[in-house]
Amino acid sequence: MYLQKCIKSGKIFHAYIFAGSEGLGKTTVARLFFQTLACKLFNPTIASFPCNTCKVCQQMQSGSHPDLYWLAPVHSPFLLLDDIQSLRSRLSKRAFFSGITFVGIEKAHLLTPEASSALLKLIEEPVTRLCCIFLTSAYAALPETLRSRTHVIFFHPVSQSLISDSLRDRCSHKQALELAQESFGRPGFALQALATPELRKNLHTLVAHFLKVLHTKKLAARLTMLEALFFRGISTQHTRARFQEICEVWSFVLRDIFFVKLDQKKYLRFPTFVEQYNNFAAQITSRHLLQMMQDTIRITQAMKTNITPQLLLEQFFLQHSFS
Ligand SMILES: [Zn+2]
Secondary structure, eight states: OHHHHHHHHTOOOSEEEEESOTTSSHHHHHHHHHHHHHOSSOOTTTOSSOOSOSHHHHHHHHTOOTTEEEEOOSSSSSBOHHHHHHHHHHHTSOOOSSSSEEEEETTGGGBOHHHHHHHHHHHHSOSSOEEEEEEESOGGGSOHHHHHTSEEEEOOOOOHHHHHHHHTTTSOHHHHHHHHHHHTTOHHHHHHHHHOHHHHHHHHHHHHHHHHHHHOOOHHHHHHHHHHHHTTTOOHHHHHHHHHHHHHHHHHHHHHHHHHHTTOGGGOSOGGGHHHHHHHHHHSOHHHHHHHHHHHHHHHHHTTTTOOHHHHHHHHHHHOOOO
16 A cells, blocks of 8 residues: 555655545544554564554554644634644644654645645644644645645545455444445445444435435425425534535435336445335336436535525425326
C-alpha cells in the first residue's frame, strides 16, 4: 500500500488529503498511519504494521497521546479560525514523545476559507515537525490552495467478498454476507452496522416506509405518511441532512427494483426486501423506473438550493405511483 511505502522509504509528507465517501475507512487508515509513525517498536524492514502493545501504541489507540490532535466540527457547523489558532498555540510547545506532531482534520470541506489559509500557513511554516491529514467526503469542495499543496490519496469502494471475509470471525457467515451487501463497498459502514444494530434497523425502516408510500394509492394518505417521515420532531436545521439520507436510500431501493427486473439479484443492496421488490418489479415498466431514479437524483440536487424539501417530495409522489 502507498502509505506503507512512504513509511518504508522514510518519505513522510507534511500534509495529506484522504478523500472518498463516508465509511470507506479514511479515519481508520489515518489513525493507523499516525500510530505506525509513532510506535516505538515498529521496524519497517520486518513489519508493515505497528506493534499494538507498546505504551505509545496504546496511547495512540485511546487518543490520549500528547502529540496527537483531532479536529472536527463538533460545536459549530464549521471549523473556525479560532480552532486553528488554538491548535497553533498548543503546537508551539515542542512534541515530547515522537518528535512529530500528528493532526487529523475531519470533514475538512467544512473549514472556513480563513481557517484553511491559517492551516496551510501552519503546515508550510511549522513550529514543530508536523504530519497533517485532511479527511473529506467532498474533495471538490476543498479550496484549490489546499488541494494543490497537499498529497492527495483517494479511497475507493472495497469488494463485497473482501468485506464479508473480514467480518467472518466477528459474526455468522449469513450476517457477514448481508452486511457486506448492505455496506455497498464501505467497510466502515459494515463495522459500524455490526457494532450498532440500530443503524441497520433504521435503514430497513426507511426502505420499508418508502415501499409502503409507493404502494399507497390515495394521495392524501401518502402525503400524511411522508410528513410523518420527514418533518415530525426534526428541526429545520436537520431536515435537509435527513432528506438527503432518505433520498439516498430511495435511490438504492429503485436501483434494487431495477436489478430485480433484470434478474440480477446478486447486485441488490437490500436483499432482505426481495419479495416486495418482485411485487413492484412486476407492476412497473423499466422506463418508469428509470424516470423515478432520475427524479430522485434531481430532487437530491435541488436540495442544495433553497427549495422547500416538502415541495420537492410532494412533487415526486404526485408524479409517481405503482398501481
Ligand atoms: Zn507500538
